[in-house]
Amino acid sequence: MTESRLLSLLSLLQTPREWPGGELAERLGVSRRTVRRDIERLRALGYPVEATMGADGGYRLVAGTAMPPLLLDDEEAVAIAVGLSTAARHPVQGIEEASVRALAKLEQVLPARLRYRVRSLGGATVPIPGVPGPEVDPEQLTTLAAAVANRERVRFAYRAHDGSTSTRLVDPHRMVAAGRQWYLLGHDRDRDDWRIFRIDRIADLHATGARIAPRDLPAEDAAAYVTEKLYSLAPTYEAVITLHTPVTEAIRGLGEVAPISEGTCRLRTHADTLDWLAFRLLALGCEFEVHEPAELNARLLALAARLTRAAAQ
Amino acid sequence: MTESRLLSLLSLLQTPREWPGGELAERLGVSRRTVRRDIERLRALGYPVEATMGADGGYRLVAGTAMPPLLLDDEEAVAIAVGLSTAARHPVQGIEEASVRALAKLEQVLPARLRYRVRSLGGATVPIPGVPGPEVDPEQLTTLAAAVANRERVRFAYRAHDGSTSTRLVDPHRMVAAGRQWYLLGHDRDRDDWRIFRIDRIADLHATGARIAPRDLPAEDAAAYVTEKLYSLAPTYEAVITLHTPVTEAIRGLGEVAPISEGTCRLRTHADTLDWLAFRLLALGCEFEVHEPAELNARLLALAARLTRAAAQ
DNA sequence: GGGAGTAGGTCAGATCCCGTCCTATATCAG
């Protein structure tokens, strides 16, 4: 039962407080000496345990060079799952894949009794005042991530751009987050060619269980391949705006920013919908002028009209 | 080195794929028989490992009744930390505390080299088109959470409502998320009374190291105590709005909703700033009329004017 | 200086861990 005790010890030490050796010994049901040895062992494993000496001292786990195994209680596990679910719906540039990987890992081992809590908290409520946009089901993301990792063929119903649906048999290769959307890059068995699928248009997703051989992409980088294909297909809006505010971190996150003068700067960004653009600009809270695209002006005026009507009461 | 191998095994099995025993034996550097025994041991610990028999079979970890220790690689740890940071800034009702607890636990052991990545990803970029509002520093939240858990006295500079600052010595009792804001409920040593502090107004936060004795609240439920005190103190806006749209889940998340007719409903909600209200309403994308408060009308007209000016170019 | 905490050495006995045999069983391909 050594390993069980070691995990319990890790669990205790991950609580952000100090533990005197005597209390640890009591909780673990062993002698003080054994506790010291266990802590020695943890240090040997690369998880540094710091000890404050003298009276009122104790042990606590601190940051080292490797991630120790995280021992979570039920609520913490639910909180992480919910956090990752929303992160999957609103991908943060640079860690989109890692978020989904982590979510898949967690979902794989999440006890059943916690699952419905995650679903009810993370699914129904929309905690973020987003713009109306396509919503991706995190569960589909994790299923696909598992299929990619496990090299399993999948079958699903796909609703194409024009509304027609078809059943696809696909060897999944990679998932890519581009813009605000998730895409699956895979090899379509029936069409015998590489295809890109928007994941929110996928339904009835099942893993077939068939193992597939790794296959080389025609391109070097999957992410670049997908974004290139998408830009040539989907209509996106390229926007150029003058902002009457100094450059801030929040603005830098929107796109390319170049300062014009002390209190103004120029923002170049792109988006898939005009609403998305309009909201991000409005949320900045500063004056601005739109240079491109012309359609954005019309949309802004429409929004202004709606606001005026609402206030007219 | 048994425990080290067991953790490696857990790490491998948490990957969403199947592992044949032979491959596991090779990776762990032991015999097949030992792998079988290790898996037996995992099962005894309560982590169910499923095995598919026959050719092309293998082992994989499935959901059980207890959360197994999560073994994360660097990227996954960063993804979780970022997700929890944004979750702390945009609390999901019901798991606010668990989110912060989990974040504190993770931050405590997060290797230094990953810390700056979390900071640059989760701190600088604002992935969500939020309204301009008070931003809470997740680091302060975790520091406070640790102090609460460890029963440690804290010292900080507090910027009061009227702008004056003072140094406080506080025995922290609990953290409460109310509205879009985090509050600390604690016993002020100098004033010898319970006080509520808005956490975004706290600066120069330090744990003093002094251990404090648990103290009874004058109220039963800390969360209820805080929200009650706040409503009697802070100015909040109570809004009544008619929405020209059927009732949807997104609307239900905003506040109390009552259907009026087929295509209209009445929303009653409250918020601490007018901008917050205006954005949530605008994000719904439907026509609406404001009944209360009157100030909201003026704010909507101001927003409309800004949009019109932006589009005038 | 005393008390309470960590740090660590040593030793003997009990325990368990591991590899090497062995056989039974389930699944799939041909």
Next chain:
DNA sequence: CTGATATAGGACGGGATCTGACCTACTCCC
């Protein structure tokens, strides 16, 4: 049906390891 390839698990012996009971040294705070 048969062979191949998985998991499942019993038996055994030698070696490694773990644990508790001592012990001393050091540090910090009252």
